[in-house]
Amino acid sequence: MKKLLFLLLIPAVCFHLHAQNTPEDAANAYAGKEYSKAAEIYEQLLKTNGESAEIYYNIGNCYAKLNKTASAILNYERALLLAPGDPDIRYNLEYTYSKTVDKIESVGDFFLVDWWHAFQNLLTTNQWSRFAITCFLLFIGCLFLFFFSRKIFLKKSGAYFGMGLLALIIVANSFAYNQKKKLTHRNSAIVFAATVTIKSSPDNSGTDLFVLHEGTKVIIKSKLGNWNEIEIADGNVGWIKSEDIVVI
Numbered sequence: 001m002k003k004l005l006f007l008l009l010i011p012a013v014c015f016h017l018h019a020q021n022t023p024e025d026a027a028n029a030y031a032g033k034e035y036s037k038a039a040e041i042y043e044q045l046l047k048t049n050g051e052s053a054e055i056y057y058n059i060g061n062c063y064a065k066l067n068k069t070a071s072a073i074l075n076y077e078r079a080l081l082l083a084p085g086d087p088d089i090r091y092n093l094e095y096t097y098s099k100t101v102d103k104i105e106s107v108g109d110f111f112l113v114d115w116w117h118a119f120q121n122l123l124t125t126n127q128w129s130r131f132a133i134t135c136f137l138l139f140i141g142c143l144f145l146f147f148f149s150r151k152i153f154l155k156k157s158g159a160y161f162g163m164g165l166l167a168l169i170i171v172a173n174s175f176a177y178n179q180k181k182k183l184t185h186r187n188s189a190i191v192f193a194a195t196v197t198i199k200s201s202p203d204n205s206g207t208d209l210f211v212l213h214e215g216t217k218v219i220i221k222s223k224l225g226n227w228n229e230i231e232i233a234d235g236n237v238g239w240i241k242s243e244d245i246v247v248i
Contacts, residue, residue: 198238202227
């Protein structure tokens with residue numbers, strides 16, 4: 001009886017293993033220009049294996065080939081959250097944004113703020129955390145030199161390098177915290193409606209303020225019922241229905 005059950009289980013197990021798609025299956029579908037199939041497989045892999053910058057990036061490429069601009073941008077943005085320093089993701093994202101209807105001029109930040117953010121985006125949360133730990137271990141070494149070395153040169157070196165490392169530890173931890181916050185408190189979204197009118201209040205009877213199109217990125221400021229108060233790159237604010245956007 002046990003042998004019979006074992007024999008019956010073999011086809012079921014084989015079928016289950018066969019049904020589990022692999023990254024190679026998705027890559028082959030993409031190479032064969034079966035972009036919808038490739039996107040479906042990659043999305044299944046996301047559900048199975050969890051978030052991955054590489055998979056989001058590949059999904060974005062699939063939707064870009066299918067001319068589904070909003071879906072491509074959404075997945076590129078999600079990939080960039082996980083790998084902010086990846087130049088390929090950033091390039092494809094900027095190129096896809098160039099194909100959207102809305103050309104909104106950003107208010108912009110002071111150039112030093114832009115540089116600071118660009119420096120922060122060089123590494124991921126985990127990479128900044130590892131960098132901070134490395135600096136801390138070196139800082140301990142500098143403290144050892146300062147307190148236990150008998151040579152004045154080594155004491156001074158330990159003090160100066162220690163202060164520099166302490167500053168790097170603070171900066172790295174700050175960057176790691178900011179990157180983590182972006183991942184856990186996602187307040188950006190992509191417009192998925194072909195055309196949507198932004199209202200002055202969370203109600204259909206509100207005044208029409210401006211029109212947005214598919215693929216535009218917005219910042220969610222607050223939520224009331226089925227409505228979201230959003231802000232666009234030029235600083236304009238209004239209300240949009242939740243069903244018209246997808247959170248990054």
